[in-house]
Amino acid sequence: MSLVAPATIQKVVGENLTEVSDLLAVEEPLEIRLGFGPVDDRQQKSVSVTMRTPGHDEELAMGFLFTEGIIHQPSDIVSCRHCVQDSEKEGNVLRVELKPDVVVDWARLERNTFTSSSCGLCGKTTIDAVRALTPGPMLSDFAVEPSIIHSLADRIREAQLAFAYTGGIHAATLFDAEGKLLLVREDIGRHNALDKLIGAAFWQNWLPLTQFGIFLSGRVGVELVQKSWMAGVPLLAAVGAPSSLAVQMAQDAQMTLAGFVRNERFNLYSEPGRVRITQLA
Structure with a gap:
């Protein structure tokens, strides 16, 4: 599936109108289904439907399931593939088969499940329920120069292929203490872009990400901090503003x-010691 779709638009410049070709970010639903249970009693259940930009769907599913506390290591997964039986949903249903001994906490998952690319913590009853999933406070010695943070936005924009065509897609990027960009993932949903990034790192056994930072192209809500905390990220930076709960x-x-x-x-907004400031105004 393509990340972009062609469209014909009417463009107005001053008082003049012209018809031109344009490209739009693709948005389609992805249903994540879990296969679970003992060998002699396998079951299947839909756990989430999110509006996403197609691509890296397996990483999105793994990142989602990890940050929701359903899976803990790659060995929990037997397979992760698109379903082909339903022609009406071709490419938009992903089934994750768990090992028979993986126990799913359905009550917690039902409290925490996302329902769209922009809803954030829809359905979460209390912020305490989210905190209960996360590890303890960060003890990482990860630190960066201010110049590295200053440079991220422009460098990441160059790596955003879909954004270059559409101007309407988010990015999440993993970088190291020297400023090297290790992973870039794009999606129309901020949460999905981060899930894809964490899912990719999860599958490569990089977690916890205690010696890396994450950069986001939009604003920061509390759910993005929660996902980053689950992944062990000591530094989260973003182009946009954080919310009060994100800071808390x-x-x-x-x-x-x-x-x-x-x-x-x-x-x-927190823990400034990881940015090596040498001058105080």
Whole structure:
């Protein structure tokens, strides 16, 4: 499936109107189904439907299931593949088969499940329920120079292939202490882009990500901090603003949170010691 779709639009410049070709970010539903249970009594259940940009669907599913506390290591998974039996949903249903001994906490999953690419923590009854999933406070010695954070937005924009064509897609990027970009994932949903990134790292056995930072192309809600905390990320930076709950959770996690990263400026909301500032105004 393509990340972009062609469209004909009417473009207005001043008082003039012209018809031109354009490209739009593709948005389609992805249903994640779990296969679970003992060998002699396998069952199947749909656990989430999210609106996403097709591509890296397996990583999205693994990142989602990991950050929701359903799976803990790659060996929990027997297979992860698109279903082909339903022609009406071709390419939009992904089945994850779990090992027979993996026990699924359905009550917790039902509280925490996402229902769209933009809903965030829809259905979560309390913020305490989210915190219960996460590990303890960050103890990582990861640190970066301010110049690395300043450079991320422009460098990541160059790596965003779908954004270059559409201007309407989010990115999540993994980087190291030297500023090297290790993974970039795109999606129309901010949460999905991060799930894809964490899912890719999960599958490569990189978790916990205690010696890496994550950069996001949009604003930071509490659910993005929660996902990053689950993955062990000590520094989360973003182009946009954080919410009050995002800052509160970052402080609880002892995670460094940077927002408004643009135009050679950024704000630090928690744990500023991981950014090596040598001059104080």
